[in-house]
Amino acid sequence: xxxxxxxxxxxxESFLSGGDARLEALYRKLPASEPDASMDAAMQAMARRxxxxxxxxxxxxxxRRWLPLFSAAAVVAxxxxxxxxxxxxxxxxPAAVAPAEPVSAPVQPAAKIVTSPQTAPAPTALAEPALExxxxxxxxxxRAAPRALQKxxxxxxxxxxxxxxxxxxxxxxPAPPPAAAEAKSAPSVPSAAAPTHARQSAEMESAGxxxxxxxxPAVQDRNATLYPEHWLANIRQMLRDNQREAALRSxxxxxxxxxxxxxxxxxxxxx
Amino acid sequence: xxxxxxxxxxxxxxxxxGDLRAFDTLYARSRGMLYRYILRSVADRAVADELFxxxxxxxxxxxxxxxxxAKFTTWLLQIAHNLVIDHFRRTRxxxxxxxxxxxxxxxDAPESEWPEHALSDFEERRRLQLALDALPHAQREAFVLRMxxxxxxxxxxxxxxxxxxxxxxxxxxxxxxxxxxxxx
Numbered sequence: 001x002x003x004x005x006x007x008x009x010x011x012x013e014s015f016l017s018g019g020d021a022r023l024e025a026l027y028r029k030l031p032a033s034e035p036d037a038s039m040d041a042a043m044q045a046m047a048r049r050x051x052x053x054x055x056x057x058x059x060x061x062x063x064r065r066w067l068p069l070f071s072a073a074a075v076v077a078x079x080x081x082x083x084x085x086x087x088x089x090x091x092x093x094p095a096a097v098a099p100a101e102p103v104s105a106p107v108q109p110a111a112k113i114v115t116s117p118q119t120a121p122a123p124t125a126l127a128e129p130a131l132e133x134x135x136x137x138x139x140x141x142x143r144a145a146p147r148a149l150q151k152x153x154x155x156x157x158x159x160x161x162x163x164x165x166x167x168x169x170x171x172x173x174p175a176p177p178p179a180a181a182e183a184k185s186a187p188s189v190p191s192a193a194a195p196t197h198a199r200q201s202a203e204m205e206s207a208g209x210x211x212x213x214x215x216x217p218a219v220q221d222r223n224a225t226l227y228p229e230h231w232l233a234n235i236r237q238m239l240r241d242n243q244r245e246a247a248l249r250s251x252x253x254x255x256x257x258x259x260x261x262x263x264x265x266x267x268x269x270x271x
Numbered sequence: 272x273x274x275x276x277x278x279x280x281x282x283x284x285x286x287x288x289g290d291l292r293a294f295d296t297l298y299a300r301s302r303g304m305l306y307r308y309i310l311r312s313v314a315d316r317a318v319a320d321e322l323f324x325x326x327x328x329x330x331x332x333x334x335x336x337x338x339x340x341a342k343f344t345t346w347l348l349q350i351a352h353n354l355v356i357d358h359f360r361r362t363r364x365x366x367x368x369x370x371x372x373x374x375x376x377x378x379d380a381p382e383s384e385w386p387e388h389a390l391s392d393f394e395e396r397r398r399l400q401l402a403l404d405a406l407p408h409a410q411r412e413a414f415v416l417r418m419x420x421x422x423x424x425x426x427x428x429x430x431x432x433x434x435x436x437x438x439x440x441x442x443x444x445x446x447x448x449x450x451x452x453x454x455x
Contacts, residue, residue: 012446016417016424016439023449027418029396033310034303035323043302043327047286047294050331055289 223250228258232267239270279343287334298327301347304419308348311415312355314404322358326351341429344420349430352412359408395453402452410445413438 014020035043223231231254238247251270254261279300285293305326310319329350337346403411409431416422416430424442428435 008447008450011450012443015446016442018421024418026395026399026453029392030400032303033307033316033319035306035320039320039324040298040302042324043298044295046328047298047331048291050334051286051289051291054335 224253224257228254228261232264235267280339283334283337283343284339287337297343301344304344305347305351308412308415308419309351309355311403311419312351312408312412313358318358322351322354325354329354342426345422345426345430348416348420348422352430355408355412398453398455399449402449405452406445406448410441410448413441414445414449417442 011020015023018024223234226234231250235247235250235254238244238250248270251267255263277296279297282293282297286297306319306323309322309326310316313319313322326347330347403414406414412431413427416427422430424435424438427438431438
């Protein structure tokens with residue numbers, strides 16, 4: 001709209017540029033209406049409620065942000081707890097087998113032959129197929145653990161010390177030559193793991209060899225490796241078996257080996 | 272209350288972060304201007320109270336979305352403008368362009384008719400108030416925004432969602448009617 005009035009246009013341009021002081025002054029004299037105090041209080045309360053609500057709502061997401069971390073930590077703690085609970089069961093088996101080694105120190109040479117390097121792999125090779133297949137969830141290390149355990153058990157069962165030969169027949173058994181021992185232990189693992197003295201007795205019985213036919217020097221040599229009480233018991237057995245000469249020789253050997261040993265009455269005066 | 276020289280825009284950003292002192296300062300600065308704009312737009316105190324409250328309510332709700340893309344005053348008045356427009360749409364139709372042009376043709380009075388004689392302050396204020404009340408909403412709104420908030424053509428155009436030429440035309444009509452009323 002253009003009024004075509006130059007003075008109007010000038011005044012209007014002055015108004016647009018803020019130069020109409022008269023009109024502006026008149027406008028400022030109009031009643032300065034304002035909201036009342038209750039309106040002000042209501043607005044400020046509304047602003048505070050909004051901020052409080054936002055802050056309250058902001059706390060919940062922060063907790064939710066931490067929730068996955070807490071969950072992960074709980075899972076890790078649970079896993080560690082299981083590891084500590086189950087770990088000793090896995091580690092105890094080898095630990096229980098391990099003490100067999102020192103006990104096997106005084107084992108007879110025959111027993112050691114059974115556990116020679118040539119025969120040792122055989123039990124492992126035979127035992128492996130009997131093992132349960134590993135569960136797919138186990139790690140390679142965990143899958144290897146049962147095999148290692150089985151291997152250790154087999155080895156330990158072979159190295160377990162033979163019970164001390166209390167019976168005289170067992171004591172009289174001559175030590176088999178290494179080659180023969182290998183030949184006996186190689187074909188069958190269970191025979192290697194069986195109690196040696198029982199196996200030896202069975203072999204002797206199957207051979208039909210009477211105990212009296214055992215060579216005296218061999219008995220003497222063998223007696224020299226026995227504990228004194230067993231050696232003496234052996235000597236008494238020889239006396240009962242009418243092997244007086246052998247018994248006397250063995251007693252002489254005993255006296256030489258244990259000069260301070262107080263002999264029992266029945267053997268003290270034996271000549 | 273914060274420093275009086277602190278810009279409105281920074282106060283609004285501070286309030287969006289939860290600073291209630293910033294809101295108090297901002298409210299104290301803007302309450303009168305906003306209320307008068309609404310009241311002079313709707314000419315009804317009860318409606319003005321309602322729209323004033325609704326304007327701040329919307330500002331509070333939108334505080335976290337506020338971006339410094341325009342003056343805070345422009346943003347605040349834009350919210351109020353939209354509410355006023357909604358109010359008028361609900362209550363009465365606005366004056367048409369033809370009606371406004373007819374009024375303007377009658378107002379093309381000669382320069383001699385401009386009141387040279389001194390009127391009392393009261394009479395001048397009364398006539399100005401009557402002239403404002405008689406203006407169509409769009410012209411009154413443009414005039415009030417210009418006088419009350421010191422907004423320029425571009426800001427009023429942005430606020431009201433119209434072109435600058437339209438705003439200039441509305442202001443021209445309003446200015447002419449007010450001069451005519453004061454000259455009576």
